[in-house]
Amino acid sequence: MLRFILRRLILGGVVMFGVALVTFFIARVIPSDPAAKWAGPRATPEQIAKARAELGLDQPLIIQFGTYLLDLAQGNLGYSLRTRRPVALELAESLPATIELVLISTFAAVFIGLPLGVLSAKYKDRLVDHLSRLFSIGAVSLPTFWIGLILQLLFARTLQWFPMGGQLSTEIKLTMEIPRITGFLTLDSLISGNFVILLDALWHLVLPGITIGVYPVGLVARMTRSALLEILSEDYITAARSYGLQERVILWSYALKNSLGPTSTVVALSIGYTLVNTFLTETIFTWPGIGSYVATAVIGLDYPAIMGVTIFSAFSYVVLNLISDLIVALDPRVRMS
C-alpha cells in the first residue's frame, strides 16, 4: 500500500513538472512585455530595464525556469503584475468562495446523483429511470455557461426570486460587519451566529450552486446507474437473493459497495472539472472566487496570476486523482495485487 501511494506521488510530481514547464514557456511566448506592465503605463525605457532586472527576465531562460521551479516548491507563485501582491495570497483569498461552490456541487453529486443512479438502476426502464436518464443526458450535454445564463435570465431577471450575482446583497455588505474567520462566508456567518448574513449568503448561492452542480449530479447518476446495473446481473446478487436477503440490503449494501470504485473516480474527477467550470459560472454570477480572479487576470494579461491559477488547477487534479486511486485501492481485489 505504501509503495502504491509512493508510486502515485512520484507520478503526480512528474505531471506537476510537466505542467510547470508548459505554463512557463507559454507565458514566455505571449506577445506582451511583463516588465513594461510591471513598470507601469508611462515608464521610461530605463525604468522598464530596471523592472526587467527586478523580475529576473534578463537572465537566460533556463535559469529563469530554475528560479521558477524553486519558487514553486516553496509555494511562491510570483507577484501579480496588476496588483503587485503575491499571487499565492490572492489565490488564498479568492479560494474559499470557489470552494463553497465546488463543495455544494460535490454534495449534490453524492447525495442527489448517487441515489438517483441507484433508483434508476432499481427501476430500470420504468418512469423513474426514464426521467433520471433524461435529466442526466441534459445535465451532461448542456454547456454550463448556458445553464447559468438561462437560470439568471429566468429566476433573477424575470421572476426576481434570486439575486443576479455576487456573494451578498449590497445593503448587507454596506450596513453589516462581515465576519472573517475561515474565509468561507457561510461557515463564518454560521460560527458568528449571524443568521441574516447566512441566509443572504445561501440565497446568493442557489443559482450558481445549481449551475455548477448540474453536471456532476448528472454524471454521477449515469455512472452509478450503469455500474450498478452491471453488478446487479452478477451471480452473487442472485445468490444473495437466494439466501432470502431483502432487496433493500442487496441494493444499497451488497451491490452498491461494488460499484463505488467507478463512482468515486467520477466524483473525484468531477470535482476537478467543477473547479474549472467555476471560471465561467463565477464570471456570469460575479462570484468573487478564483474564476473571477483568473478572468480579470486573462483580460489584463497578468501572466503570473494566470500561471498561478493553472498550476493550482493542475495540482488539484493531481491530488483528486490520487484520492480516487486510493479509494479504488480500498477494493480488496486491487489491494492484493
Add this chain to the structure above:
Amino acid sequence: MSAYFEIKDLLVGFRTFEETRPVLNIERLAIERGETYGLVGESGAGKTVLALTILGLLPKPAGVIQRGEIWFDGEDLLKKSESELASLYRGKRLAMIFQDPMSTLNPVFTVGQQIERVIEYHQGLRGHSRTQKAVELLEMVKLADAKNILKKYPHELSGGQRQRVVIAIALSCGAEFLIADEPTRNLDVTIQAGILQLIDELRKNLRITVLFIANNVSLVNVFCKRVGILYRGKLVEEGPSPLVIREPLHPYTQTLISALPRDRSERPRFSGFELKPEAPQGCPFYSRCPIGVEFCVQQQPRLEAVIRPEHKAACFLARSR
C-alpha cells in the same frame, strides 16, 4: 394431495421483442421428502431456469411464468408474494448452490461478513454467538481453520473452498430443500468428488431433500435415487437412476449414455446427430433423433410409463421396441 415437492403443468417463457418464447414446459415433476432427484440436460435445456423459477428469482421482466403450480410442503410457491418468498422460504426453507463458486461470492466482503449477514437476517443472532455459528457452519462443510477463513476475501480461497463456503451460507439457516445447480461444473475433477460427497453427507445428516442438477449422467447415477432427463425445457425421461442408465428408453438419453466411456479400454462413442428439419408441432427431439419417423412430426409425445410404471419416457417409439 400433492407430493412434498411437486411441479404441475409449469410453463415458463422468455419475452423477446416479437413473442414470448417457451423455455420450460413441465407437466409433472415430483420429489419425495429426503430424496435426491437428479435433473440432467444439456446446456440451454432449462435446468437453471427451473431452479430460479422455484425460488422466484426468474430474471424480470424477461422471464414470465405463464401457468402452473409449484407445490412445496402443501403450499403453492407461485402464489406467494415476493416478500413472503424472501422472508419465509428463500434461505430459510429453500436453498440453492450455484454453478460457479468463483462468481457466487461477493468479492468485496469477507467470507465472515457474507455468512454472518445471512445468519443475522434469518436468526437474529448478533456478536459472538453469530460468529460462533459461522465457525460451526464452516466446520460443518469441513473447512479447516474456520476462524481464519471468516476473515478472508473470496479471491483468497480456492475454488473448492469457495464452493464449501457457498454451501455453508446456503444451508446456514436450516433449509430443508436444496437445489444444487451443477455445483461441481467449474471445479477440478479432484475437488468435484469431495464436494459431491459433502452434499451427500449433509443430505443424510441434515435430512434435506436435494434437487441435483447436472449435465452429466454419470454424476447423477452415483447418488441420486431418481433421475429426470430435460431436453429443450421438457422432461423426456424419468425413472430410477440405475434403470435409466442401464435401459434408457428415450433416444436422447440413449445418445447421452452411449457417449459415456464404459471402461478404460473403451473410447467414448459418440453417435453424431443427424440433423433433420425442426418439428414445431411434434416431438422436440425430432430434428436430432436417429430413429424418428413421420408420425413424430405431427404430435407431441407425453411423458408416460413404459414397461415399468416407475420408468417414464416421452417417445412414441419407446414402447414399440
